[in-house]
Amino acid sequence: MPVLVLDGVTHLYNKGLPTEKKAIENINLSVEKGELVGIIGHTGSGKSTLMQHLNGILKPDTGTVIVDGADIWGNKKAVREARFKVGLCFQYPEYQLFEETVYKDIAFGPKNMGLRDNEVNKRVLRAADYVGLSRELLDKSPFDLSGGEKRRVAIAGVIAMEPKVLVLDEPTAGLDPRGRDKILDMIKNYREATESTVLLVSHSMEDVARVASKVLVMNKGKVEMFGTVEEVYAHSGELRKIGLNVPQVSKVFEILKSKGLDLGTVYTVDKAAQLILERGGAVK
Amino acid sequence: MIRDITIGQYFNSTSPVHRLDARMKIILTLIFIISIFLCKNFASLGLMVAFAFFIVLLSKVPLKMVLKSMKPIAIIVVFTSLLNIFYIRGGTPLIDWKFIHITSNGIFTALFMAVRIASLVVVSSMLTYTTTPTMLTDGLEKLLSPLKLFKIPVATLAMMMTLALRFIPTLVDEIDRITNAQKARGANLDDGNFIQRVKALVPIIVPLFISSIRRAYELADAMDCRCYTGGPGRTRMKQMKFHASDFVSLGIMAIFIAGIVVLNHFFGAVLVK
Ligand SMILES: Nc1ncnc2c1ncn2[C@@H]1O[C@H](COP(=O)(O)OP(=O)(O)OP(=O)(O)O)[C@@H](O)[C@H]1O
Numbered sequence A: 001m002p003v004l005v006l007d008g009v010t011h012l013y014n015k016g017l018p019t020e021k022k023a024i025e026n027i028n029l030s031v032e033k034g035e036l037v038g039i040i041g042h043t044g045s046g047k048s049t050l051m052q053h054l055n056g057i058l059k060p061d062t063g064t065v066i067v068d069g070a071d072i073w074g075n076k077k078a079v080r081e082a083r084f085k086v087g088l089c090f091q092y093p094e095y096q097l098f099e100e101t102v103y104k105d106i107a108f109g110p111k112n113m114g115l116r117d118n119e120v121n122k123r124v125l126r127a128a129d130y131v132g133l134s135r136e137l138l139d140k141s142p143f144d145l146s147g148g149e150k151r152r153v154a155i156a157g158v159i160a161m162e163p164k165v166l167v168l169d170e171p172t173a174g175l176d177p178r179g180r181d182k183i184l185d186m187i188k189n190y191r192e193a194t195e196s197t198v199l200l201v202s203h204s205m206e207d208v209a210r211v212a213s214k215v216l217v218m219n220k221g222k223v224e225m226f227g228t229v230e231e232v233y234a235h236s237g238e239l240r241k242i243g244l245n246v247p248q249v250s251k252v253f254e255i256l257k258s259k260g261l262d263l264g265t266v267y268t269v270d271k272a273a274q275l276i277l278e279r280g281g282a283v284k
Numbered sequence B: 001m002i003r004d005i006t007i008g009q010y011f012n013s014t015s016p017v018h019r020l021d022a023r024m025k026i027i028l029t030l031i032f033i034i035s036i037f038l039c040k041n042f043a044s045l046g047l048m049v050a051f052a053f054f055i056v057l058l059s060k061v062p063l064k065m066v067l068k069s070m071k072p073i074a075i076i077v078v079f080t081s082l083l084n085i086f087y088i089r090g091g092t093p094l095i096d097w098k099f100i101h102i103t104s105n106g107i108f109t110a111l112f113m114a115v116r117i118a119s120l121v122v123v124s125s126m127l128t129y130t131t132t133p134t135m136l137t138d139g140l141e142k143l144l145s146p147l148k149l150f151k152i153p154v155a156t157l158a159m160m161m162t163l164a165l166r167f168i169p170t171l172v173d174e175i176d177r178i179t180n181a182q183k184a185r186g187a188n189l190d191d192g193n194f195i196q197r198v199k200a201l202v203p204i205i206v207p208l209f210i211s212s213i214r215r216a217y218e219l220a221d222a223m224d225c226r227c228y229t230g231g232p233g234r235t236r237m238k239q240m241k242f243h244a245s246d247f248v249s250l251g252i253m254a255i256f257i258a259g260i261v262v263l264n265h266f267f268g269a270v271l272v273k
């Protein structure tokens, strides 16, 4: 049974005003349990708007959002439950930190769930481990951390609620390559360890290719494509038309192929390196 | 709720009202506000409302947006009207039952107050709807420049006001974003008693302050980089100039005021002593 189902979801901003804007239109989507879905799309294509519907921050103007079999707008209690079932980490989440210590900030979500202190403690430590925060950091003020560390604290704050579905809106935006790699590895490990469902919004098709099992392509508020990484990335022509680019390595390999050297298709640098080495006979 | 605050909002359009010189618009707005309190009877009040309506139509600002600016003060209007109805004495008694005494004066005062407050809000929001914040503060600076004689730093004050106005929408967006982020972590902002609700604001106010301070530093740096020193000798790129239309509008305003005075005179005051 799919854990997340969207049926005909449409959302208008500033409804009824001259500035009215249809941000997403008639979105139909179904995500199976344990999947890691990468969501890509040009800036302004409605990715963030769509994500905010998943835990009831935004209410669809038409259509329904079903989490774990229940319509989240079915009754008042359902919305609050959806907040905990779907953990949403916003773009630039480091700006939402507010507590005196990192520990307290991570504990904010679990405390709001009404858990007992020892359960909260367990979850905070576990979440800190997932995102790779050392124990010494937990007693520091979140405002004394580096940008990348702050980002990980904020993500830990959502993970600590142990949601069934984790939604991350551009978790790697504005980080250096090392910080980006850390977060991507962390997401991968987290999903494998908890077997939870993860939705990852990203601008980088390479990042998505590295971790995602499926890809959702948004364009002008609509779903353009939804399928496995291979299925979607094979349509490089269409992707380019809507302002997206397949990863650079893929392009290099395409050009090599057109020049007569067919090494296969790749989407990540690691995979490309592996293929080249195999071809050269270095790896058996 | 926070989105209902429309102070400092500009509605982009080209209309005769938009094209007026900011200084003239400020002066006209002040005159209009005074005229609101000059009205003594329903005839002059009607003229005033009609004129306000005319300005709104002329400005091409959608009626819906103008009404939206009244939403936050609706409670105040209703509340003061009720107070007036029940507490003002004099005139013909209408209801005299146990502790409830309603008189014609009470009803009239309530009506007058409601119409006056509403017009006040509409007219002053027309000023910000049709004038960009920069034009507005430029205009204020020019109008207040005589105060420089008394060593009042008018230019600096005007710059502070420009910045404050400029950042209202930014702060509103920021509050929205932070609120959503904390809601996503299960923050409960709508339930609980007073103390619980105030406490629930901490997760919003702390990040808001921090990002405002960060923004202030960034802005100061950016201004430094462009060699802003403020003070004397600073010239402007856009010079303000009065046009014929500005004097025409002043003339129309004068006719309007004359109309109010005449109507006040011929129809007498509505309140009886
Ligand atoms: N609060 C808002 N009020 C009005 N319009 C909005 C609001 N938020 C977003 N929009 C508009 O809705 C559309 C979709 O925005 P959204 O933030 O969902 O895009 P996005 O795909 O997340 O973009 P990005 O990649 O830049 O984050 C945009 O055209 C945007 O201008």
Ligand SMILES: [Mg+2]
Pocket: A047, A048, A049, A091, A169
């Ligand atoms: Mg976005």
